[in-house]
Amino acid sequence: MRSWLLIRALLTGLLLTGVLQACAAESAGTEHLIVLRSGDLEVGILADFGGKLVWVSKAGSANFLRENRAHWLPAAWPESVHVNFRRAAFYGTTHWLAPQEHWWQQQDLIPERQGDDWPPDPFLEFGRYQILERTTSAVTIISPPSPVSGVQMKKTFQ
Numbered sequence: 001m002r003s004w005l006l007i008r009a010l011l012t013g014l015l016l017t018g019v020l021q022a023c024a025a026e027s028a029g030t031e032h033l034i035v036l037r038s039g040d041l042e043v044g045i046l047a048d049f050g051g052k053l054v055w056v057s058k059a060g061s062a063n064f065l066r067e068n069r070a071h072w073l074p075a076a077w078p079e080s081v082h083v084n085f086r087r088a089a090f091y092g093t094t095h096w097l098a099p100q101e102h103w104w105q106q107q108d109l110i111p112e113r114q115g116d117d118w119p120p121d122p123f124l125e126f127g128r129y130q131i132l133e134r135t136t137s138a139v140t141i142i143s144p145p146s147p148v149s150g151v152q153m154k155k156t157f158q
Contacts, residue, residue, distance in 0.1 A: 032072050036157060038137045043157060046092070047141045049077050051129035051155050054092035066091040081126045083109050083148060096120050097151060107148045121148045
């Protein structure tokens with residue numbers, strides 16, 4: 001009888017370990033998101049790297065947006081953003097300045113890039129946004145000032 005209880009306890013422990021590992025794998029990377037909830041809707045914003053909206057779902061459901069969770073982790077982020085920083089597949093959604101053909105016209109950091117229309121301003125696209133206000137259903141974040149465009153982008157999600 002004792003051996004049966006021991007086997008049952010071991011199997012229960014293995015099952016719980018498997019469930020906990022599956023839950024941990026499912027939530028990997030989400031600890032760096034600002035998660036907002038309103039009714040059945042959940043959204044996740046990656047403020048520390050570009051202020052991007054990277055998660056949209058019904059509560060408890062899968063992400064509606066294409067994602068690359070490996071890029072949600074600090075190990076994937078550069079130590080600092082610079083003018084030649086190249087875009088990676090972070091997916092999600094963000095806001096860019098318009099019109100696109102003016103992105104690099106009014107800057108003097110890299111004169112040879114004047115007139116380029118790609119890539120977007122790396123400081124607005126990948127900078128670390130600061131949280132200005134936050135509730136359970138809204139957040140306002142602001143980018144660092146960009147040395148390329150002179151713009152400081154403020155975003156409110158609610």
